[in-house]
Amino acid sequence: LITSAANPRVKLVRRLRSRRQRDRLGLFVAEGEDLVEAALAAGVEPAEALVDAERPALVDRLPGAERVAPALMGELSALGHAARVIAVFRRADLREGFDAPIGLALWRVADPGNVGTLIRAADALGPAFVALSAGCADPTGPKALRASMGSIFRVPLAGFGDAPRPRVALVPAAAGALWDLELGERATFVVGAEREGLPPDVIADCDETATIPIAAAADSLNAAVAGAIALYEARRRRR
Amino acid sequence: LITSAANPRVKLVRRLRSRRQRDRLGLFVAEGEDLVEAALAAGVEPAEALVDAERPALVDRLPGAERVAPALMGELSALGHAARVIAVFRRADLREGFDAPIGLALWRVADPGNVGTLIRAADALGPAFVALSAGCADPTGPKALRASMGSIFRVPLAGFGDAPRPRVALVPAAAGALWDLELGERATFVVGAEREGLPPDVIADCDETATIPIAAAADSLNAAVAGAIALYEARRRRR
Numbered sequence: 001l002i003t004s005a006a007n008p009r010v011k012l013v014r015r016l017r018s019r020r021q022r023d024r025l026g027l028f029v030a031e032g033e034d035l036v037e038a039a040l041a042a043g044v045e046p047a048e049a050l051v052d053a054e055r056p057a058l059v060d061r062l063p064g065a066e067r068v069a070p071a072l073m074g075e076l077s078a079l080g081h082a083a084r085v086i087a088v089f090r091r092a093d094l095r096e097g098f099d100a101p102i103g104l105a106l107w108r109v110a111d112p113g114n115v116g117t118l119i120r121a122a123d124a125l126g127p128a129f130v131a132l133s134a135g136c137a138d139p140t141g142p143k144a145l146r147a148s149m150g151s152i153f154r155v156p157l158a159g160f161g162d163a164p165r166p167r168v169a170l171v172p173a174a175a176g177a178l179w180d181l182e183l184g185e186r187a188t189f190v191v192g193a194e195r196e197g198l199p200p201d202v203i204a205d206c207d208e209t210a211t212i213p214i215a216a217a218a219d220s221l222n223a224a225v226a227g228a229i230a231l232y233e234a235r236r237r238r239r
Numbered sequence: 240l241i242t243s244a245a246n247p248r249v250k251l252v253r254r255l256r257s258r259r260q261r262d263r264l265g266l267f268v269a270e271g272e273d274l275v276e277a278a279l280a281a282g283v284e285p286a287e288a289l290v291d292a293e294r295p296a297l298v299d300r301l302p303g304a305e306r307v308a309p310a311l312m313g314e315l316s317a318l319g320h321a322a323r324v325i326a327v328f329r330r331a332d333l334r335e336g337f338d339a340p341i342g343l344a345l346w347r348v349a350d351p352g353n354v355g356t357l358i359r360a361a362d363a364l365g366p367a368f369v370a371l372s373a374g375c376a377d378p379t380g381p382k383a384l385r386a387s388m389g390s391i392f393r394v395p396l397a398g399f400g401d402a403p404r405p406r407v408a409l410v411p412a413a414a415g416a417l418w419d420l421e422l423g424e425r426a427t428f429v430v431g432a433e434r435e436g437l438p439p440d441v442i443a444d445c446d447e448t449a450t451i452p453i454a455a456a457a458d459s460l461n462a463a464v465a466g467a468i469a470l471y472e473a474r475r476r477r478r
Binding site: 038113117120121123124125126127147149150151154177179212213214215217218219220221222224225228229232233235236239 | 460
């Protein structure tokens with residue numbers, strides 16, 4: 001039973017709250033039964049697992065799990081509610097690459113909820129990959145993981161620069177409507193940052209542009225909504 | 240210049256952090272230039288306005304605005320970053336009713352980010368109303384307001400029970416695909432709670448059901464994504 005905050009496993013979980021430490025170690029923390037179960041179902045085994053000593057979860061499937069005093073477990077949550085299980089995973093065990101006909105390439109989408117929601121949408125409306133530029137929220141951070149609802153363990157992730165062509169820039173205006181876009185077997189939809197959208201050089205490097213037409217008085221669509229709608233449109237065409 | 244936390248206007252802003260107090264007084268607080276500007280552009284005037292004494296915003300359009308000491312202004316933010324302007328609005332001044340051919344009816348959508356995102360989507364992909372059941376997050380709470388990006392001042396809001404027919408329940412499976420749904424001039428898309436979805440009696444009271452088909456391994460779609468996709472589909476048909 002772990003009761004001390006000085007325990008090395010406990011210290012590792014705390015350390016991984018920092019994105020810099022996650023980047024350095026190539027590790028991340030998933031909290032809660034839903035996420036850890038999604039990992040196991042996808043064949044991804046944790047490097048470490050901690051379970052609440054009084055209400056342990058998934059222990060039969062986590063043979064190396066350590067029991068932790070409930071009070072300490074409560075302090076370990078980055079999301080503010082005590083999880084029954086917390087596990088450390090290796091980023092290298094996540095799916096990587098562009099192994100899907102359709103995908104999203106996210107340009108500086110900085111809100112972790114949006115990144116997680118788009119990974120979840122790529123899972124549901126895919127198969128689709130998600131490519132991320134520098135400046136995107138860490139998909140393995142706590143809020144993005146929660147929003148991904150376990151899809152993080154199923155969706156291939158990759159870097160922005162290598163996203164396959166044709167690339168379709170989703171832009172707020174001055175392009176043909178998404179529903180009129182000619183779509184072939186493959187497409188990468190490029191989604192811009194929450195406020196700034198896509199910069200001109202990124203748009204210029206795309207093969208096509210498309211707009212989700214919106215009402216004149218309205219401001220814009222949420223980045224996660226725009227990306228998910230593009231995936232829906234591609235899915236609808238494949239029906 | 241307001242420097243005291245005991246100032247009645249300052250106390251009112253603090254009091255309105257509580258949903259119960261917002262419900263009781265019929266007032267809510269919008270933080271930041273974007274939201275307050277969206278209100279003014281929609282012809283909605285605040286009951287009170289406070290501006291940062293050192294970097295006041297929108298003062299020429301807020302004649303009754305009071306200047307507040309910067310340190311106190313910082314403490315007033317419910318979102319954790321100091322706003323240059325904070326204004327109190329009357330809920331009764333928001334648009335009400337079903338004055339749009341298309342709309343969403345949200346059943347116990349409890350996440351304020353989802354409620355705000357759907358109001359923003361109704362604005363962009365509408366014109367569309369948003370009807371809310373008991374148990375929905377308060378659309379005038381701080382997180383929902385931020386996610387709505389000002390759309391709260393443009394989108395008609397209403398109660399769930401009176402949403403016009405035909406009502407189309409968005410369900411995760413066992414119904415025809417959304418893209419095959421026959422849509423007439425009017426439709427209300429009914430969106431379920433984040434985890435539980437729609438209960439059988441609510442589905443039974445709908446006129447139709449529709450599914451956004453998702454991959455087998457995936458869990459489900461985020462409620463905000465599902466509602467926004469339905470609005471997109473209706474918008475696409477009206478092209």
